[in-house]
Amino acid sequence: MRNGDMIEVLQQGLQDEMNSAFQYIALAGRHGDLEQKQDFLRYAADELTHAQKLLQVLDAMQAEIGEIPVSLEDQDDLYLFLIEYMAREEAAVFYYEALENLLQLPDMQRMCREIRGEEQLHLRQIRELYQHIKEGGVHDQKQ
Numbered sequence: 607m608r609n610g611d612m613i614e615v616l617q618q619g620l621q622d623e624m625n626s627a628f629q630y631i632a633l634a635g636r637h638g639d640l641e642q643k644q645d646f647l648r649y650a651a652d653e654l655t656h657a658q659k660l661l662q663v664l665d666a667m668q669a670e671i672g673e674i675p676v677s678l679e680d681q682d683d684l685y686l687f688l689i690e691y692m693a694r695e696e697a698a699v700f701y702y703e704a705l706e707n708l709l710q711l712p713d714m715q716r717m718c719r720e721i722r723g724e725e726q727l728h729l730r731q732i733r734e735l736y737q738h739i740k741e742g743g744v745h746d747q748k749q
């Protein structure tokens with residue numbers, strides 16, 4: 607893969623991570639009980655750490671980083687949002703699997719495996735929350 611293409615792949619990942627962090631922070635502000643808010647904030651913190659790690663890789667490649675658009679998505683319906691975010695977390699798992707194959711250095715490959723493990727955990731936990739809500743077991747405290 608050409609260097610420029612690699613940088614593009616990394617920048618896309620960076621943008622996705624920053625956006626995910628942003629959505630989860632907003633989600634904690636709008637939805638969930640105390641425990642769920644803690645979970646959303648923890649996901650946000652994880653995604654921010656992932657973004658920082660991708661930035662380090664870009665820095666190591668001496669990439670020039672352009673503007674990274676970050677915007678908040680509609681979060682009125684927690685149920686629909688969780689469906690969307692299960693798909694996003696699943697995509698993140700695949701992304702880091704692919705990135706591990708693209709990056710040649712063992713350190714960077716280890717980093718990809720670590721992040722992928724965290725994305726898998728996000729996916730599992732969001733799926734559990736989705737199931738709870740689906741079964742009517744959770745009262746959303748949205749005002």
Ligand SMILES: [Fe+2]
Nearest residue numbers: 623652653656
């Ligand atoms: Fe992430």
Ligand SMILES: [Fe+2]
Nearest residue numbers: 695698725728
């Ligand atoms: Fe995630």
